[in-house]
Amino acid sequence: xxxxxxxxxxxGFIGSHLGDLFLSKGYQVKAYDNLDPQVHGENASRxxxxxxxxxxxxxxxxNPEAFASALNSVDILVHLxxxxxxxxxxxxxxxxxxINTMGAATVLEExxxxxxxxxxxxxxxxxxxxxxxxxxxxxxxxxxxRLRSTAQLAERNWDMLCPICGKPCTPIPTPETKPLYPxxxxxxxxxxxxxxxxxxxxxxxxxxxxxxxxxVYGERQALSNPYTGVGAIFASRLLNGKPPVVFEDGGQSxxxxxVRDIARGCLLALENGNSxxxxxxxxxxxxxxxxxxGKAIAGELGRPAxxxxxxxxxxxxxIRHCYADVSRAKTILGFxxxxxxxxxxxxxxxxxxxxxxxxxxxxxxEELKKRGLSR
Numbered sequence: 001x002x003x004x005x006x007x008x009x010x011x012g013f014i015g016s017h018l019g020d021l022f023l024s025k026g027y028q029v030k031a032y033d034n035l036d037p038q039v040h041g042e043n044a045s046r047x048x049x050x051x052x053x054x055x056x057x058x059x060x061x062x063n064p065e066a067f068a069s070a071l072n073s074v075d076i077l078v079h080l081x082x083x084x085x086x087x088x089x090x091x092x093x094x095x096x097x098x099i100n101t102m103g104a105a106t107v108l109e110e111x112x113x114x115x116x117x118x119x120x121x122x123x124x125x126x127x128x129x130x131x132x133x134x135x136x137x138x139x140x141x142x143x144x145x146r147l148r149s150t151a152q153l154a155e156r157n158w159d160m161l162c163p164i165c166g167k168p169c170t171p172i173p174t175p176e177t178k179p180l181y182p183x184x185x186x187x188x189x190x191x192x193x194x195x196x197x198x199x200x201x202x203x204x205x206x207x208x209x210x211x212x213x214x215x216v217y218g219e220r221q222a223l224s225n226p227y228t229g230v231g232a233i234f235a236s237r238l239l240n241g242k243p244p245v246v247f248e249d250g251g252q253s254x255x256x257x258x259v260r261d262i263a264r265g266c267l268l269a270l271e272n273g274n275s276x277x278x279x280x281x282x283x284x285x286x287x288x289x290x291x292x293x294g295k296a297i298a299g300e301l302g303r304p305a306x307x308x309x310x311x312x313x314x315x316x317x318x319i320r321h322c323y324a325d326v327s328r329a330k331t332i333l334g335f336x337x338x339x340x341x342x343x344x345x346x347x348x349x350x351x352x353x354x355x356x357x358x359x360x361x362x363x364x365x366e367e368l369k370k371r372g373l374s375r
Contacts, residue, residue, distance in 0.1 A: 131181030250291030283324025
């Protein structure tokens with residue numbers, strides 16, 4: 001039998017795809033998941049998409065006894081479990097920090113106790129820890145700016161301006177060496193994740209690697225969770241006959257990577273000793289505007305490409321541009337994304353058409369507005 005892997009959050013979107021890949025490579029897989037109602041729905045049971053050969057253990061990462069039992073005899077620990085949602089994290093601060101930071105602490109304390117049989121740990125980090133991406137100013141060179149000022153955003157001037165000379169700047173690929181400026185509780189939690197795993201791994205000689213995921217999309221994404229990826233949010237709106245809501249002018253850009261490429265990148269890191277103690281971007285190196293993503297999804301679903309609400313508002317903590325420099329993952333891990341967005345979004349939309357989703361976007365948007373987090 002192959003090595004045993006435990007994936008926290010293993011019944012979710014990314015975890016289930018990683019479990020599939022592990023099984024195909026001969027590993028034994030256990031998934032530890034609390035089946036969060038916001039992700040899986042009320043009174044959720046084992047997801048239909050979860051491979052029958054994956055052992056599902058329902059439990060909370062903050063429960064030391066339950067997690068200790070799940071970790072028993074495991075060779076590889078993959079920690080994906082997290083409360084996900086930038087906006088929601090800013091008004092459910094205790095819940096997010098409890099699940100994410102304290103959950104990771106509980107997982108690590110048990111991993112230390114059982115370190116005699118744990119060969120490697122991998123933790124999911126996030127591009128959100130960068131804050132804004134890296135930019136090039138025509139006069140000042142490379143800059144790592146903090147957030148655009150409230151005064152600038154109030155004037156509906158969306159471009160990133162150089163903090164030194166004030167000229168408009170051009171986004172360039174963001175490497176792992178860029179200073180980290182997390183701009184939400186979720187992002188702070190994710191920085192905690194990678195730093196906690198790497199520091200504990202180093203102290204106790206347990207090889208550990210952190211993967212900074214960029215914007216992940218694909219089949220099995222939670223369509224009814226208004227705090228998940230923008231692709232699923234847009235698709236959910238369109239399927240429910242409502243126009244997607246676009247903040248700012250829609251020109252903000254991100255790096256969209258298919259979930260199967262994320263899974264492959266994680267496996268490469270786990271099987272490569274040169275990844276120990278390191279962090280890697282997992283993205284495509286290509287930036288796409290939010291509006292272009294929305295139009296692509298609308299086209300695939302047969303909806304009008306101009307049926308969007310561009311609300312000309314901004315959300316506290318939002319960034320303008322960030323996309324990945326993936327040269328480090330390519331050089332050290334041999335990673336190269338294999339799914340281009342045009343193919344991946346077609347596959348996503350074909351899957352979405354077969355699903356039922358409850359549109360909760362209006363409620364989520366109202367929560368942000370009520371708390372003064374969107375203006």
